[in-house]
Amino acid sequence: xxxxxxxxxxxxxxxxxxxxxxxxxxxxxxxxxxxxxxxxxxxxxxxxxxxxxxxxxxxxxxxxxxxxxxxxxxxxxxxxxxxxxxxxxxxxxxxxxxxxxxxxxxxxxxxxxxxxxxxxxxxxxxxxxxxxxxxxxxxxxxxxxxxxxxxxxxxxxxxxxxxxxxxxx
Amino acid sequence: xxxxxxxxxxxxxxxxxxxxxxxxxxxxxxxxxxxxxxxxxxxxxxxxxxxxxxxxxxxxxxxxxxxxxxxxxxxxxxxxxxxxxxxxxxxxxxxxxxxxxxxxxxxxxxxxxxxxxxxxxxxxxxxxxxxxxxxxxxxxxxxxxxxxxxxxxxxxxxxxxxxxxxxxxxxxxxxxx
Numbered sequence: 354x355x356x357x358x359x360x361x362x363x364x365x366x367x368x369x370x371x372x373x374x375x376x377x378x379x380x381x382x383x384x385x386x387x388x389x390x391x392x393x394x395x396x397x398x399x400x401x402x403x404x405x406x407x408x409x410x411x412x413x414x415x416x417x418x419x420x421x422x423x424x425x426x427x428x429x430x431x432x433x434x435x436x437x438x439x440x441x442x443x444x445x446x447x448x449x450x451x452x453x454x455x456x457x458x459x460x461x462x463x464x465x466x467x468x469x470x471x472x473x474x475x476x477x478x479x480x481x482x483x484x485x486x487x488x489x490x491x492x493x494x495x496x497x498x499x500x501x502x503x504x505x506x507x508x509x510x511x512x513x514x515x516x517x518x519x520x521x522x
Numbered sequence: 523x524x525x526x527x528x529x530x531x532x533x534x535x536x537x538x539x540x541x542x543x544x545x546x547x548x549x550x551x552x553x554x555x556x557x558x559x560x561x562x563x564x565x566x567x568x569x570x571x572x573x574x575x576x577x578x579x580x581x582x583x584x585x586x587x588x589x590x591x592x593x594x595x596x597x598x599x600x601x602x603x604x605x606x607x608x609x610x611x612x613x614x615x616x617x618x619x620x621x622x623x624x625x626x627x628x629x630x631x632x633x634x635x636x637x638x639x640x641x642x643x644x645x646x647x648x649x650x651x652x653x654x655x656x657x658x659x660x661x662x663x664x665x666x667x668x669x670x671x672x673x674x675x676x677x678x679x680x681x682x683x684x685x686x687x688x689x690x691x692x693x694x695x696x697x698x699x
Contacts, residue, residue: 360676363683367654369661390618397622398687402655405636408629409539411555412548415531422530422559423523429560 354387362388366395465498526566530559533576537583543652544587546641554590558583580657584667591645619687639689647682654679 541551
């Protein structure tokens with residue numbers, strides 16, 4: 354008996370065959386002993402299972418089981434606690450702290466970036482200072498990121514004054 | 523809530539029995555039953571009485587069990603039964619059990635043997651059998667529930683029945699030796 358025929362036999366047992374096919378299958382079973390014994394085996398297995406679940410009981414008392422279900426329902430239905438209200442100052446501070454950090458990083462970055470047109474060679478530039486004391490000069494090397502401040506001591510003006518007063522020596 | 527408690531009390535054994543038949547593990551069956559009742563409460567508004575409340579709840583537990591069994595399956599290698607099914611099916615060559623292996627057994631003993639035999643089936647075969655025999659679902663419904671074709675359901679059901687018959691006969695033979 355091929356597999357298709359075996360499955361047809363099972364479908365006959367389960368009432369899944371259309372009427373026409375069912376009567377043809379019944380006639381076939383009546384004249385085929387192999388088919389008849391297989392059908393009998395399937396039927397007896399089905400019979401053995403009948404009523405099998407009747408004695409299965411939940412192994413927990415009604416009260417205990419319900420208390421677990423109820424607790425879980427209540428836990429899920431209780432709304433999650435709302436987050437504490439945040440003051441205006443805290444919100445501003447939350448924004449200002451990272452903003453300040455970003456600003457510091459940007460400024461530091463800008464200071465390190467060589468100006469446009471810089472070739473990367475060591476170029477020293479003299480910056481004229483607005484200080485009253487003309488004895489102070491500032492040099493900045495952009496490629497090396499170094500700044501040199503030149504202080505002449507005593508200051509040239511001061512030295513001249515001292516000379517005039519004749520007290521330096 | 524008191525009315526729902528009454529419904530739980532009335533149907534809890536049926537829901538547990540379904541979970542136990544499918545899971546074969548008492549602890550897991552209890553946990554899944556509890557989860558099913560919580561889900562039942564949450565979805566109560568969706569119950570419009572197209573079927574009985576017990577049937578509606580049974581669908582919930584079946585789906586929960588199937589999800590759990592699929593998770594188990596992903597976590598372990600394919601079972602021997604599943605390989606048999608894919609490799610051509612040993613059930614086709616099994617000799618027919620001519621003597622009823624459960625004849626003359628007492629109810630408790632019969633239950634124990636079936637329990638033992640069901641435990642040896644893969645979850646796909648067991649579930650097909652449980653849904654067909656205990657839930658009285660048609661092939662089409664089982665296919666829809668399990669997410670497979672009707673042909674697969676027929677094949678799984680056939681294998682499960684033949685294997686069960688062989689296991690029960692084996693248990694009977696061992697007893698008579």
